[in-house]
Amino acid sequence: MPTGTSRYALSFTTGALLVQEAMIAAPLYLREHDWAKVRQVIEDDNLLQSRTRSSGFRRAREVAQRLSVLNDSEIELLVDATATERGYLMWAAACRRYDLIGEFAEEVLRERFLLLAPTLGYDEFDSFIRTKALWHEEIAELKDSTLRKLRATLFRMLVEAGLLSEDGHIVPAILTARLADVLANDIRYFPTGDVA
Numbered sequence: 001m002p003t004g005t006s007r008y009a010l011s012f013t014t015g016a017l018l019v020q021e022a023m024i025a026a027p028l029y030l031r032e033h034d035w036a037k038v039r040q041v042i043e044d045d046n047l048l049q050s051r052t053r054s055s056g057f058r059r060a061r062e063v064a065q066r067l068s069v070l071n072d073s074e075i076e077l078l079v080d081a082t083a084t085e086r087g088y089l090m091w092a093a094a095c096r097r098y099d100l101i102g103e104f105a106e107e108v109l110r111e112r113f114l115l116l117a118p119t120l121g122y123d124e125f126d127s128f129i130r131t132k133a134l135w136h137e138e139i140a141e142l143k144d145s146t147l148r149k150l151r152a153t154l155f156r157m158l159v160e161a162g163l164l165s166e167d168g169h170i171v172p173a174i175l176t177a178r179l180a181d182v183l184a185n186d187i188r189y190f191p192t193g194d195v196a
Helices: 019-032 035-044 053-067 072-080 083-097 099-114 122-133 144-160 177-182 184-189
Strands: none
Touching: 019 035, 019 053, 019 072, 019 083, 035 053, 053 083, 072 083, 072 177, 083 099, 083 144, 083 177, 083 184, 099 122, 099 144, 099 184, 122 144, 177 184
8 A cells, every 4th residue: 555645534424415403503613613613512412403512522523523624704604605615615624624525526426527528327436445445544445335325325425526426417506606616626526617
């Protein structure tokens, strides 16, 4: 295995895109400006309505970690956004937070869109993972069941973000002007042409 390659974080199977959770956490952050405090409030008051304390802890941690990659103006926009814009912002957050998701979005989703391939399926993910396993020991060592869970979660995120239909057709992203402004550096994660 090559040395010096940073390990992928693979903890994204908690809750898929987390849009609803983000709509609870984002306003709290705009009030507190402290992610640790936001997590504490969410956990103490069970704001995510988790059945168990441990699942509430995991979901609170995950939504805080994803939102922490957005800047304050992006979080303000998230609170004020349309449902479509929220999906796109949370997809960008997942791509920023998890290199594996970001690379899949750029190297597979966007590439297929630009090459006019209309669909995206599990075969493309599996091929992508086989390539990454050559450079990332943590991928090569994953159990098949874990890989299936990562794959299912990633595809659920794509559907929830409005970038993939239930039957596997790529849905072109149509970014509003205000979203294109804040996501200018993240266009590579979306099935869209370059935005001027």
